[in-house]
Amino acid sequence: MNFQNRKQLIVRTVDERGSVDVGELAELLQTSEMTVRRDLVQLAASGLIYRTRGGAMKVSLATDKHTFANKTATHADRKDYICQLAAQEIQEGDVIFMDCGSTVFRLCQFIRNKRITVVTNSLPIVAELMDAEVAVNLVGGEVDKERQAMHGLMAEEHMMRYRANRAFIGVDGISLEKGLSANGEKEASTALTIAKQTDKVYLLCDSSKLETNKYLYFAPLSLFDVLITDKEASPALVTAYREAGITLIN
Template identity: 85%
Template sequence: MNFQNRKQLIVQTVDERGSVDVRELAELLQTSEMTVRRDLVQLAASGLLYRTRGGAMKVSLATDQFRFANKTAVNADRKDYICQLAAQDVQEGDILFMDCGSTVFRLCPFIRNKRITVITNSLPVVAELMSSDVTVNLVGGEVDKERQAVHGLMAEEHIARYRANRAFIGVDGISLQHGLSANSEKEASTATAMARQTEKVYLLCDSSKLETDKYLYFAPLSLFDVLITDTEAKPDVVAAYRKAGIRLIN
């Protein structure tokens, strides 16, 4: 495949997914990772995408990388599918932790008619559930305006005062070799604080994040009990995770 054809497919894939890593593109294009990296450099120089550590993302997301609305819109169908599966485990009377992940946010429409309590550091989750049957407990602390979430020491102390039946958390990357990784220390510390205070931890993770390593490694795979992903997950990856003893639902 020549550069022009690779260019068209790379730009199309980045536009559809929001972000993609070198390994995924190499498999898609049936070429080497070195060739993909060289292509990404040229495309970034032309302003067609933004280079990231290990891949690329849409320019519109890169210019405001952490704006919540943008993250929520990436792979929206996959996220909704994941959240429909997750909502099936939520029982009347449950107490839930929900972190500020963009996938976790999309759980709201599927639980809003349940008489449950949600403890969250996410302002969008609070706004979405305020007019629902759900009792909302907003974690206190310093507000991250771009992320629309509450983080910091006070937030972690708030979380430590409560116990929950289930925690729903997101992640930026997960791999069998390295465990869970994130783009931010703030979000990583919130996720681990919630995991410590709950009976069962659900990791909501769209398939594009499987076998992906991000900036900060923050927890082993043992942090969560259930991994929920979508039907786009590669069969060999799903098989490897299950062989490793992970309960994976898709």
């Protein structure tokens, strides 16, 4: 396949998925990762895609890549797969915590008809579940407009008043060596507080975050009980996590 054909397919794939890894493109194009990286450099120079550390992202997402809506759209198919698995773990009558992560948000569509109680600091989750069977408890506190969530001391005190059967939290990075990491203190603080008040903690994490390390290390792997990821995780990595004693569902 020549460059012009690869170019069209790369740009179309990035546009459809929001972001894509070098390995995924190499498999799709039936070419080497070295060739894909070279193509991405040329496409980025032309302004057609935004080059990321491990692949490429839509330019429109990259210009404001940390907003909640854009994070939710990234790897949407993987997140939906993860959340379908997570929804199967929830029992009628459960009280569950849901944090403000973009992956956790996508769980809403799979629990709308369950008679459960959701405690959350996420404004989009509240809006999504307002007309569902689910009873919703919104955590109080200061509003973080970028994350569309409630954070701060009052939010933590609110969460500490409740006990949940299960919690569903996201993470920015996870590694066997370092544990859990986040892009900032607010997300870390929420995860730590929720975990203390829950019988069983589920970490919802798409495979692109496995073996990545972010700005702030905030907890060991023992913070969660179950890791749910997608089918794109390499078999070798899945085996390594399980051999480390982690219960992993994918």
